[in-house]
Amino acid sequence: MTRFPDGFDVQGPVQAEVFVVWLAGDHLELTGPCGAVPWLIEIGAADHPVDVVTRIVSDVIGDPLLVHSTSWRRDREAVILSFVAVIDRSLVGTMASVPIERTVLARGEATAAPQEIATTQVVEHGLRHLAWLAVDDPVVAAELSAGWRTLLATYVPEPFRNLG
Amino acid sequence: MDDEMITVRCVCGWETTGAEDDVIVATTEHGRRLHNMTPTRDEVLAMAVARTQVQDSPVRQPGRGGR
Numbered sequence: 552m553t554r555f556p557d558g559f560d561v562q563g564p565v566q567a568e569v570f571v572v573w574l575a576g577d578h579l580e581l582t583g584p585c586g587a588v589p590w591l592i593e594i595g596a597a598d599h600p601v602d603v604v605t606r607i608v609s610d611v612i613g614d615p616l617l618v619h620s621t622s623w624r625r626d627r628e629a630v631i632l633s634f635v636a637v638i639d640r641s642l643v644g645t646m647a648s649v650p651i652e653r654t655v656l657a658r659g660e661a662t663a664a665p666q667e668i669a670t671t672q673v674v675e676h677g678l679r680h681l682a683w684l685a686v687d688d689p690v691v692a693a694e695l696s697a698g699w700r701t702l703l704a705t706y707v708p709e710p711f712r713n714l715g
Numbered sequence: 716m717d718d719e720m721i722t723v724r725c726v727c728g729w730e731t732t733g734a735e736d737d738v739i740v741a742t743t744e745h746g747r748r749l750h751n752m753t754p755t756r757d758e759v760l761a762m763a764v765a766r767t768q769v770q771d772s773p774v775r776q777p778g779r780g781g782r
Contacts, residue, residue, distance in 0.1 A: 559745075585725075585727035591726075594751070595751070607749070
């Protein structure tokens with residue numbers, strides 16, 4: 552039997568960490584059903600991570616505009632797949648939401664991961680990844696509004712990468 | 716009403732307090748819906764904190780998001 556000595560927590564060797572983001576006028580905000588924090592979702596052995604994240608975001612919040620995995624790292628005794636889920640502002644409703652601040656990225660050594668990675672740095676990289684997709688992937692570009700693309704143009708484009 | 720009340724907390728901030736059966740239902744639904752987890756009854760009870768003599772505390776419902 553799985554034990555939860557510290558309360559209910561997401562378990563498993565693969566977990567998704569979803570950052571639900573939306574365009575609030577001239578800036579981006581982080582929201583989610585668990586608050587304006589990373590939303591953890593267990594990925595079962597037979598699950599496809601993108602399918603699970605898309606299904607649960609749709610069921611709990613509403614259909615997202617985009618769901619994209621932006622990085623991975625080792626943490627919480629698991630492999631954490633980070634996702635950015637872009638939603639329309641009409642879906643935010645009463646969920647807590649906070650502006651996303653810019654930050655420097657966590658950088659590792661040539662063959663080693665960064666010692667510490669803050670949540671804000673994962674979001675920063677996720678948005679840099681979206682910035683890359685917005686100019687490289689016509690499907691992503693088509694889903695993002697002009698306001699989104701203008702904001703993402705201020706981020707340094709980066710591909711998917713290992714953060715730790 | 717003198718049933719023992721129990722509380723389960725999720726690391727995401729969600730919390731529910733109530734009678735055992737109600738907490739099990741609410742926690743199972745929260746886990747399935749928001750975290751893709753289906754804890755068993757025993758697993759829910761293993762993470763519960765007893766709150767005896769807490770009367771008339773309704774079980775809080777899982778977060779529904781904003782739609």
